[in-house]
Amino acid sequence: MRGVDIDVQAASSMGIVGESGSGKTVMCRAAMGLLRGGNVRSSGSVVFDGDEIGNLPSADVRKYFGTGMAMIFQDPMTALNPVRRIGSQLAESLVIRLGMNKKAARDRAAELLALVRIPDPEATLRKFPGQLSGGMRQRVVIATAIACKPKLLFADEPTTALDVTVQAQILELLSDLRRDLNMAMALVTHDLGVVANHTDYVTVLYAGLVVEQAPTTKLFTSMRMPYTEALLKSIPRLDQPSGGRMPMIGGRLPDPTNPEPGCPFAPRCPYVQDRCRSEVPPLTTAADGHVYRCFYPIGGHG
Amino acid sequence: MAGSGKAHLRPSSDPILSVEDLVVEFKAAGRESIKAVSGISFDLIRGETLAVVGESGCGKSTLGKAILRLIPSSGGSVSFEGRDLLALPDDELRQMRPAMQMIFQDPVSSLDPRFSVARLVEEPLAIWARGTVEERSKRVDELLEAVGLDAHLVRDRKPYEFSGGQCQRISIARSLALEPMLLVCDEPVSALDVSVQAQILNLLQDMKERYGLTMVFISHDLAVVKAVSTRIMVMYLGKVCEVAGPDTIYAQPRHHYTHALVSSIPLPDPNAPRVRTAIEGEPPSPANPPSGCRFRTRCPAATDECAVEEPQLTEVAPGHFVACHHPR
Numbered sequence: 001m002r003g004v005d006i007d008v009q010a011a012s013s014m015g016i017v018g019e020s021g022s023g024k025t026v027m028c029r030a031a032m033g034l035l036r037g038g039n040v041r042s043s044g045s046v047v048f049d050g051d052e053i054g055n056l057p058s059a060d061v062r063k064y065f066g067t068g069m070a071m072i073f074q075d076p077m078t079a080l081n082p083v084r085r086i087g088s089q090l091a092e093s094l095v096i097r098l099g100m101n102k103k104a105a106r107d108r109a110a111e112l113l114a115l116v117r118i119p120d121p122e123a124t125l126r127k128f129p130g131q132l133s134g135g136m137r138q139r140v141v142i143a144t145a146i147a148c149k150p151k152l153l154f155a156d157e158p159t160t161a162l163d164v165t166v167q168a169q170i171l172e173l174l175s176d177l178r179r180d181l182n183m184a185m186a187l188v189t190h191d192l193g194v195v196a197n198h199t200d201y202v203t204v205l206y207a208g209l210v211v212e213q214a215p216t217t218k219l220f221t222s223m224r225m226p227y228t229e230a231l232l233k234s235i236p237r238l239d240q241p242s243g244g245r246m247p248m249i250g251g252r253l254p255d256p257t258n259p260e261p262g263c264p265f266a267p268r269c270p271y272v273q274d275r276c277r278s279e280v281p282p283l284t285t286a287a288d289g290h291v292y293r294c295f296y297p298i299g300g301h302g
Numbered sequence: 303m304a305g306s307g308k309a310h311l312r313p314s315s316d317p318i319l320s321v322e323d324l325v326v327e328f329k330a331a332g333r334e335s336i337k338a339v340s341g342i343s344f345d346l347i348r349g350e351t352l353a354v355v356g357e358s359g360c361g362k363s364t365l366g367k368a369i370l371r372l373i374p375s376s377g378g379s380v381s382f383e384g385r386d387l388l389a390l391p392d393d394e395l396r397q398m399r400p401a402m403q404m405i406f407q408d409p410v411s412s413l414d415p416r417f418s419v420a421r422l423v424e425e426p427l428a429i430w431a432r433g434t435v436e437e438r439s440k441r442v443d444e445l446l447e448a449v450g451l452d453a454h455l456v457r458d459r460k461p462y463e464f465s466g467g468q469c470q471r472i473s474i475a476r477s478l479a480l481e482p483m484l485l486v487c488d489e490p491v492s493a494l495d496v497s498v499q500a501q502i503l504n505l506l507q508d509m510k511e512r513y514g515l516t517m518v519f520i521s522h523d524l525a526v527v528k529a530v531s532t533r534i535m536v537m538y539l540g541k542v543c544e545v546a547g548p549d550t551i552y553a554q555p556r557h558h559y560t561h562a563l564v565s566s567i568p569l570p571d572p573n574a575p576r577v578r579t580a581i582e583g584e585p586p587s588p589a590n591p592p593s594g595c596r597f598r599t600r601c602p603a604a605t606d607e608c609a610v611e612e613p614q615l616t617e618v619a620p621g622h623f624v625a626c627h628h629p630r
Contacts, residue, residue, distance in 0.1 A: 248500035
């Protein structure tokens with residue numbers, strides 16, 4: 001990550017988009033204070049709800065978990081403990097964070113399962129994760145994340161491991177919960193199709209840099225960044241004729257251990273010019289608030 | 303969909319692969335058995351790409367493995383180049399193996415981490431004793447270049463030094479080494495980023511043209527399949543729902559399940575009309591499938607008839623087959 005600035009407004013939804021290795025997961029974990037240790041060097045600040053938490057010791061950051069921030073991970077298979085019943089895993093944070101007694105926590109756990117639209121919540125409380133399908137497990141993970149009504153939910157590729165029909169259900173569920181609980185959400189994904197209908201703002205990351213940031217509708221109608229355009233074009237579309245070649249981005253992400261000078265997208269960019277190979281373009285904010293990082297944006301500056 | 307029937311077969315056009323009433327069962331707890339593939343028929347004409355689409359657990363991967371006889375089937379026939387694979391003795395089946403190859407979903411775990419790239423691609427040639435050592439080495443270089451890798455740079459490296467997309471290229475080179483006629487691809491791009499997906503799909507198209515391949519392409523992603531296939535077969539709970547050409551199936555899905563799949567695909571367009579969840583719930587257990595049409599428990603158009611009688615594949619338009627009592 002290199003100097004990333006992202007603001008998620010209360011009760012709004014921010015999509016964070018990029019390829020594998022673009023730094024989207026690292027960003028989420030750093031923001032939640034989960035990246036600590038001898039081999040991590042970080043600087044900058046993380047402000048949550050007016051409090052600076054970027055430099056707090058882990059134990060103090062943890063106080064914000066559950067009631068302040070919560071996270072949904074990509075793989076619903078590994079996010080749950082396989083040898084504990086769903087009910088006990090769900091009740092855990094209610095007892096610890098909200099100080100509920102066991103009986104109340106169990107009742108609330110059943111309510112939460114109903115809230116994430118799991119049929120027969122009482123029976124599900126007694127099940128182990130292995131007895132549920134991937135989609136059902138992801139619903140349980142969502143229930144655990146929203147158990148203490150967080151103000152901000154990080155969803156790190158929440159539907160990537162799921163079938164397309166189940167993905168549609170989970171995305172609807174997240175949007176509805178966000179509205180009902182008045183919760184902000186950072187939705188991390190590599191799929192622009194996922195953010196198009198479920199976010200208010202989108203940030204596009206490339207090689208650890210923010211390369212474009214705009215309200216979702218504006219991003220899709222007038223994108224400035226060649227990378228975003230290439231990413232959008234490479235999505236297989238139903239309205240493209242079949243049998244033809246698909247537009248693609250050649251090459252791959254630059255090696256993060258050995259960054260070349262210039263714009264990190266330059267080697268793959270169809271519009272590249274000499275200047276792009278020697279200078280990193282600064283983050284530019286257009287008059288309409290659209291943020292991009294390019295010397296020669298699509299549609300020009302302005 | 304739970305449909306059966308063979309209306310969509312084309313025996314007159316000399317299919318390279320013809321599968322009839324294939325049944326694959328797995329033993330479950332107790333004396334139960336689960337029919338993962340429950341009487342599926344299809345055929346493949348030379349040069350065609352058949353896409354097999356459906357949700358997790360619909361039996362599409364099982365089908366892919368069963369037609370190559372990588373797992374045993376409990377009924378039906380698989381005729382490849384005119385010979386019934388399911389009835390062949392083991393040694394004759396082995397002689398057929400070079401002609402049919404498979405690419406797996408996870409490109410990293412399907413390559414032995416201790417082997418160099420050159421050895422991985424050479425292995426099939428060495429097993430079948432094709433050519434001398436020098437000839438094989440030359441062929442390995444050709445294959446690596448064909449899949450877009452720089453042979454001299456990658457030959458001596460190990461799979462862990464490569465990204466998922468590059469590993470998938472190595473897998474493709476390996477599967478093409480013996481010049482197969484039939485290539486079964488089981489979710490070859492599902493583990494890859496959107497940008498890399500397009501690269502691999504284009505590569506498969508190129509390889510298909512260059513080596514005259516016939517392909518079965520298994521995927522849960524209808525959008526991916528559209529780009530590469532000449533015919534699409536939609537599966538639900540071990541049965542066939544709908545068979546049609548790619549453009550027809552997207553423009554006019556006649557099966558309610560296909561329609562739900564098509565409308566579940568997230569569109570990268572915030573102004574597109576927002577469809578509420580097109581389909582509720584998840585598929586029922588294949589251990590105890592619904593009577594009649596297997597999709598009826600989630601189908602918006604289900605009637606009493608659907609619970610009693612299993613729909614058969616019927617031709618609703620030229621080349622478009624649907625197994626539904628009440629097609630859209």
